[in-house]
Amino acid sequence: MRYVRLELTPPTGAIHPVGRRLATESELERAELIYVDSFPDGTGILLYRIRGDTEDVGSRIDDHPLVLEWDLFEGTNAAVYCYLLVDSGEPASTLISLVGQDGLIVETPIEYTGPDSFRLTVAGKEEMIQHAYQTIPDQFDCQIIKTGEYDPLCKWSIFDLTTRQKEVLRTAVEIGYYDVPKQATHRDIADELECATSTVDEHLRKAESTIFLSLLR
Numbered sequence: 514m515r516y517v518r519l520e521l522t523p524p525t526g527a528i529h530p531v532g533r534r535l536a537t538e539s540e541l542e543r544a545e546l547i548y549v550d551s552f553p554d555g556t557g558i559l560l561y562r563i564r565g566d567t568e569d570v571g572s573r574i575d576d577h578p579l580v581l582e583w584d585l586f587e588g589t590n591a592a593v594y595c596y597l598l599v600d601s602g603e604p605a606s607t608l609i610s611l612v613g614q615d616g617l618i619v620e621t622p623i624e625y626t627g628p629d630s631f632r633l634t635v636a637g638k639e640e641m642i643q644h645a646y647q648t649i650p651d652q653f654d655c656q657i658i659k660t661g662e663y664d665p666l667c668k669w670s671i672f673d674l675t676t677r678q679k680e681v682l683r684t685a686v687e688i689g690y691y692d693v694p695k696q697a698t699h700r701d702i703a704d705e706l707e708c709a710t711s712t713v714d715e716h717l718r719k720a721e722s723t724i725f726l727s728l729l730r
Contacts, residue, residue, distance in 0.1 A: 514637065514662070515637070515639045515660065515663055516635065516636040517635055517657060517659075517660045518633075518634050518659040518660070519658065520630055520658055521630065521631060521633065521654070521655050521656075522629050522630040522653065522654035523604045523653055524652040524653065526628065527629075528559075528604065528605050528623075528631070529557075529559060529579070529599060529605040530577070530579055530602040531559065531574060531579055531597055531599055531602070532546075532559070532561070534573055534577055535561065535595070536629075537573075540565045541563060541567065541570065542563065542564050542565045544564050544624075544625060545561070545622035545623065545625065546559065546560070546622060546623040546625075547560045547561065547594065548560035548621055549605075551605075551609050555600060556600055556601070557599055557601065557609075558597070558598055559596075559597040559599060560594060560595070562593070562622070564712075564715070567595075570585055570595060571583075579599045579601075580599055581599060581600065582597075582598040583596060583598070584596040607650060611645050611648060612645060615641035615642070615644055617635050618635065618637060619634075620633065620634040620636070624675070626676060627676075627677070636663040658673060674720050674724075675716075678720040678723070679720070681702065681712075681717055681720065682720045684702050684705050688701055690702060699714055699717075702717075
């Protein structure tokens with residue numbers, strides 16, 4: 514079995530039109546698509562982990578014509594999740610068709626690397642992956658990050674940091690966050706990058722976890 518790690522930017526900036534609706538809220542960010550599934554009747558499930566101001570989420574999705582049911586709930590460590598039962602929509606239908614026709618595995622969570630792009634890992638026989646890749650519609654901006662032998666237990670690589678994670682990590686190093694004694698805090702990094710401290714915390718934890726797992730593999 515082989516895998517390919519891709520960064521995709523759909524023409525609409527979202528996997529499903531409801532995701533586009535969530536992304537139009539300036540104070541709200543889609544962090545990950547934790548779970549996605551589709552059913553024979555054309556409906557599907559999306560489970561997003563979101564961060565930011567979630568106060569107006571209901572008003573943004575409650576009247577969306579493709580939303581059948583939704584729920585907003587809090588998990589551990591104050592993580593906020595948005596559950597959506599939806600009718601089919603593009604480009605989700607196209608992507609599901611592509612992976613389904615070749616029997617590919619799509620790993621979750623799918624991580625958003627920016628307001629319009631996300632990274633995902635797809636696994637299967639090499640010829641199946643090649644066929645699916647060649648049939649990705651031209652309107653998708655698609656970049657191959659890495660390929661290799663598939664091991665379900667090895668999720669990350671030191672070379673698979675997102676652009677934002679690299680930026681936060683580089684800034685942390687440059688202003689002395691990792692110096693001994695420490696010369697900077699999360700607030701200092703956030704001020705340097707003009708973002709929230711919670712954003713710095715999340716990107717640093719993910720980057721550190723990625724690097725440590727790669728070193729210990």
